[in-house]
Amino acid sequence: MSTATDTPVGRGPDAPRTPSADASRRRAPHDGEYSKAEAWRRRLPLMPAFLFVVICTQIPFLLTIWYSLRSWNLLRPEGEKFVGLRNYLDIFVDSTFRTAALNSILITLGCVLVSLVFGLVLALLLDRKFFGRGFIRTLLITPFLIMPVAGAMLWSISMFNPSYGLVNWLISIVGISPVDWTSQLPMLSIIIALVWQWTPFMMLLLLAGLQSQTGDVLEAASMDGAGPWTTFVYITLPHLRFYLELSVLLGAIYVVNTFDQIYLMTAGGPGTASANLPFYIYQRAFLGFDIGQSSAMGVITVIATIIVAMFALRLIFTSINSKEQS
Amino acid sequence: MSTVTADAPRTSPTAPPAIRRRRPKGRTSGHVLTVVAWAAGLLFFAPVAWMVLTSFKQESQAASNPPTFFFTPTLEQYASVIGTAGAGSYLLNSVIATACSTLLVLVLAVPAAYAVSIRPVKRTQDFLFFFISTKMLPIVAVIMPIYVIAGQIQLLDNILTLIILYTAMNLPIAVWMMRSFFLEVPGEVLEAASIDGASLLRTMRTVLLPMVAPGVAATALICVIFAWNEFFFALNLTAANAATVPIFLMSTMTSEGLFLARLSAASVLASLPVVLAGWIAQKQLVRGLSMGAVK
Numbered sequence: 001m002s003t004a005t006d007t008p009v010g011r012g013p014d015a016p017r018t019p020s021a022d023a024s025r026r027r028a029p030h031d032g033e034y035s036k037a038e039a040w041r042r043r044l045p046l047m048p049a050f051l052f053v054v055i056c057t058q059i060p061f062l063l064t065i066w067y068s069l070r071s072w073n074l075l076r077p078e079g080e081k082f083v084g085l086r087n088y089l090d091i092f093v094d095s096t097f098r099t100a101a102l103n104s105i106l107i108t109l110g111c112v113l114v115s116l117v118f119g120l121v122l123a124l125l126l127d128r129k130f131f132g133r134g135f136i137r138t139l140l141i142t143p144f145l146i147m148p149v150a151g152a153m154l155w156s157i158s159m160f161n162p163s164y165g166l167v168n169w170l171i172s173i174v175g176i177s178p179v180d181w182t183s184q185l186p187m188l189s190i191i192i193a194l195v196w197q198w199t200p201f202m203m204l205l206l207l208a209g210l211q212s213q214t215g216d217v218l219e220a221a222s223m224d225g226a227g228p229w230t231t232f233v234y235i236t237l238p239h240l241r242f243y244l245e246l247s248v249l250l251g252a253i254y255v256v257n258t259f260d261q262i263y264l265m266t267a268g269g270p271g272t273a274s275a276n277l278p279f280y281i282y283q284r285a286f287l288g289f290d291i292g293q294s295s296a297m298g299v300i301t302v303i304a305t306i307i308v309a310m311f312a313l314r315l316i317f318t319s320i321n322s323k324e325q326s
Numbered sequence: 327m328s329t330v331t332a333d334a335p336r337t338s339p340t341a342p343p344a345i346r347r348r349r350p351k352g353r354t355s356g357h358v359l360t361v362v363a364w365a366a367g368l369l370f371f372a373p374v375a376w377m378v379l380t381s382f383k384q385e386s387q388a389a390s391n392p393p394t395f396f397f398t399p400t401l402e403q404y405a406s407v408i409g410t411a412g413a414g415s416y417l418l419n420s421v422i423a424t425a426c427s428t429l430l431v432l433v434l435a436v437p438a439a440y441a442v443s444i445r446p447v448k449r450t451q452d453f454l455f456f457f458i459s460t461k462m463l464p465i466v467a468v469i470m471p472i473y474v475i476a477g478q479i480q481l482l483d484n485i486l487t488l489i490i491l492y493t494a495m496n497l498p499i500a501v502w503m504m505r506s507f508f509l510e511v512p513g514e515v516l517e518a519a520s521i522d523g524a525s526l527l528r529t530m531r532t533v534l535l536p537m538v539a540p541g542v543a544a545t546a547l548i549c550v551i552f553a554w555n556e557f558f559f560a561l562n563l564t565a566a567n568a569a570t571v572p573i574f575l576m577s578t579m580t581s582e583g584l585f586l587a588r589l590s591a592a593s594v595l596a597s598l599p600v601v602l603a604g605w606i607a608q609k610q611l612v613r614g615l616s617m618g619a620v621k
Contacts (some may be wrong), residue, residue, distance in 0.1 A: 015571060038545070039447045039448075039613050042441060042445045042446075043436030043441060043445045043447060043450070043453075044441070045440055046437070046441040046442065046443040046453055046606075048434050048436045048437065049434040049435060049437070049438035049457075049497055050453060050456070051447070051503060052434055052493065052494060052497060053456075053457065053460055053494055053498060054353075054496055056490065056491065056493075057463055057468060057496030058460075058462045058466035059471075059493060060471040060472050060475070061467060061468055061471075063470075063471035063474075063475075064467055064468060064470060064471055067470060068472065075418070092494065094606065102391065121366075122366055124360075125359060125362060125363040125366065126363060126607070127354075128359065130356070130359070130360040130363060131360065132364065133363075135367075135538040136363055136364060136366075136367035137367075137608070138605055138608065139367040139368065139370065139371035140366070140367050140370050140371070141604060141605075141608060141611070142371055142374050142604075142605075144604075145373075145595045145597070145600050145601040145603075145604040145605075146374060146593075146601065147554070147555045147571070147572060147575065147596050147597045148555050148557060149555075149573075149575050149576055149596070150557055150570040150575060150593035150594075150596055150597050151378075153575070153576075153589060153593065154373055154374075154376075154377050154410070154590075154593060155373070156476055157584065157586060157589065158376055158590070159373055159376075160371070161524070162400065163387075163389075164353075164389045164390060164391040164393065166373075166376055166393060169368055169391065169392055169393055182467065186412060194383070196370065196373065199370070200528060201369070203440055204611065204612045205612070207612070208612050209506070225586075253461055253462060255465075256464065257464055257465055259465075259466075259557070260557045260558070260572075261562075264559075264576065264579075272381060277464070277466070278464060278465070278466045278558075281466040281467075282469070282558075282562075285470050286468075286530060286562060288514075291470055291474075294466075294470060296468055297468065298464070298466055298467030298468070298469075301464050301466065302463060302464060302467045305462050305464055306462060307441055309459075
């Protein structure tokens, strides 16, 4: 049971092991090895961080559950009252909520998968020596470092503006008529801006994975007469599996919470065509002042996220453990 | 430390250094891949380059069709952004929120990471899982109570609220990252220190912290990036007094109509600190982003 505690996460079989690195792997003690007092003394340095996170995340979430059971709209004068699960029932007949949920899934899946493929291609391109490699890598990571608010406005105005945007000018060169990107194709516009921002993230993780591959395995493959494609499919991809899963998990955690791009590029519009759950809940809470409703939506979002995350986490930690045991 | 080093030797320690990993398979295909890599790099950077270019234009040149590529650069937009009334207070708020929350994260995360890596007991893994699980909690699900509580204790539009929330936002990642750096410290070093009779605090200060300093720096960098760029909490919990740079940037767009060149200059200035830090510390960035799981 203690395999994942006593080995550092990610210290793969291919990481060079020096004797001191092996000695530093600490064994998690079994039950009863320490007295209760000693165990608590050892856990004590954890407590400030633990309490801080509990107070800032768990207590507000418990309050969200409480609010979600109440009818509480700051615009209505009658105050708040307990309504049980009414808010939840209302959500099930709210077609905008369904649109927003679907958009959340589309944006997260679309952005994570496309960024992953782009990131993999770029990582493969950068995983060889060539003139200006460091410079190109620096250019490629920049979209991730640009302030998301600045990135969102850059895309919605400088790139996608219907009259003077750079994208319409570029497509006009090849004879395509201008498109009003953020109103005609709001979801696509948002996904493009997000892919631009997250591809560097995927690239950096996958490049780290590629460079942790040892040379002798690839050398052996090439001796055995494997071509580049065969080597990639049978050796590189399996090696990268852990890094691919990690990229998807971390990317999804961040992308599912996307707010900046939607708020600034389309404001969820036209209508509610490009609203995702964070944006829709924000709208109900801070523009509709419907605390009960928005809280119920928040609770449903959390439940859905936990279900998805449980599968993802299980997958990735199985992968970490198998990596460490092999 | 990092694997993404430009010239890292690709051969394993056991293989003779003369054997390179990939022999050049014909110069032409190598050249093609180099050209593709350059094209991809320039393509991804193009929007940023365009933003920088636009920031040096006059407004009439910025919003022209076809786009203006050749013009006499002007610093007018930068002067106008810097001269905006109150620009300094947005900047100050961002600096305070970022610096204080990052420091607070380090103060809380170093002991926690020490506990889960150097002196683990059973169930410390549960704490690690708890920390990472809070990152799965969508921020919107807690914003309402935070808003209500902050209002009741008179902390709306107060920079302290952002400091606390940014700390909570970055703390889980920081604990995970630092754990992986602490795990690299050889056990013998710590044993030697304890045999020599060094106290726990002294061991931490003189032995452990110097060894994990690069990891602490990488952790701090990640915290700085996320705190500096944060928008959602700042939008909902601040107004005139505690608003940060992302809010200033947004107000540049909405309050005075569209001044594209000025907006671009503001965007460049707002992004510059994090972009420069990221460029300088890109090797640490990789480990930081992957929470130390990737080496």
